[in-house]
Amino acid sequence: MMQTASLSLRIRGRLLVDALDWQVRPGECWCVIGRNGAGKSTLLRTLAGLREPDSGCVRVGGRELAAWPLLELARQRAYLPQARNDAFGYCAIETVLAARHPYQDMRYWDAEQDHQRAYAALRALDVEALAQRDIRTLSGGERQRVAIAAALAQDTPLLLLDEPANALDLAHQVGVMELMANLCRRDNKSIVIVSHDLNLAHRASTHALLLMGDGRWIAGEVADAMKPPVLSACLGYPIETVQHGGRTIFIPAQRSHHD
Ligand SMILES: Nc1ncnc2c1ncn2[C@@H]1O[C@H](COP(=O)(O)OP(=O)(O)OP(=O)(O)O)[C@@H](O)[C@H]1O
Numbered sequence: 001m002m003q004t005a006s007l008s009l010r011i012r013g014r015l016l017v018d019a020l021d022w023q024v025r026p027g028e029c030w031c032v033i034g035r036n037g038a039g040k041s042t043l044l045r046t047l048a049g050l051r052e053p054d055s056g057c058v059r060v061g062g063r064e065l066a067a068w069p070l071l072e073l074a075r076q077r078a079y080l081p082q083a084r085n086d087a088f089g090y091c092a093i094e095t096v097l098a099a100r101h102p103y104q105d106m107r108y109w110d111a112e113q114d115h116q117r118a119y120a121a122l123r124a125l126d127v128e129a130l131a132q133r134d135i136r137t138l139s140g141g142e143r144q145r146v147a148i149a150a151a152l153a154q155d156t157p158l159l160l161l162d163e164p165a166n167a168l169d170l171a172h173q174v175g176v177m178e179l180m181a182n183l184c185r186r187d188n189k190s191i192v193i194v195s196h197d198l199n200l201a202h203r204a205s206t207h208a209l210l211l212m213g214d215g216r217w218i219a220g221e222v223a224d225a226m227k228p229p230v231l232s233a234c235l236g237y238p239i240e241t242v243q244h245g246g247r248t249i250f251i252p253a254q255r256s257h258h259d
Pocket residue numbers: 011012016034035036037038039040041042043
């Protein structure tokens with residue numbers, strides 16, 4: 001369970017998020033939606049504990065972020081940043097094994113289990129065959145999948161993912177989002193995903209948090225929060241939905257030539 005209480009975020013005097021009171025419960029998959037610069041990545045970094053709130057607080061498991069010893073916090077939440085500088089000369093399996101570090105001081109744990117978890121994560125992201133490859137020789141999408149595998153291998157109840165489907169081909173975009181939805185449903189994980197793809201987000205999420213860019217925010221179940229009028233206001237472009245095969249598809253409205 002993750003909670004924010006009166007969380008406000010500011011950058012250079014600009015209010016990004018104003019007094020956010022929000023709860024992410026086990027089994028919930030939240031997508032975070034907003035325009036470029038609305039504050040999505042800033043929010044995720046704050047939730048991960050990598051940035052101080054400007055006011056208010058973030059609690060994980062009922063305890064304020066700052067009160068968690070780092071190693072213990074690393075067993076609570078995994079964070080996939082939007083951009084990475086992949087380390088020099090490491091192969092894929094080593095980067096995923098590094099995510100097991102928070103468990104290595106635990107006596108009941110052994111290296112064999114770490115290997116199993118790491119390989120299972122690579123398998124879940126369809127990159128097991130690349131385990132021995134130098135990270136820098138991987139394609140952008142392959143590297144992104146290895147990074148997601150590392151977040152998964154960290155084996156935390158809370159996952160914070162900044163645009164995980166970035167650079168992925170269509171099949172892997174769908175696959176990754178389905179994997180996340182399943183982790184919520186099956187394993188009761190809490191997941192927060194920043195996404196610019198409304199259709200992918202809608203398909204995988206139970207809830208949505210809309211950042212309006214001026215501090216205002218809207219949080220709720222997808223059926224309520226992802227309605228065209230609010231989404232259009234949030235993204236600054238008219239959005240329509242069509243129903244297709246029982247699914248809701250979001251499309252940018254056609255503007256006439258006279259607009
Ligand atoms: N270190 C920084 N110094 C100055 N301004 C910053 C810094 N980090 C972020 N910003 C600004 O804060 C705002 C929010 O940035 P943020 O990365 O959170 O947006 P975002 O919603 O994730 O955008 P995008 O959709 O482009 O990823 C932007 O206007 C950005 O330029």
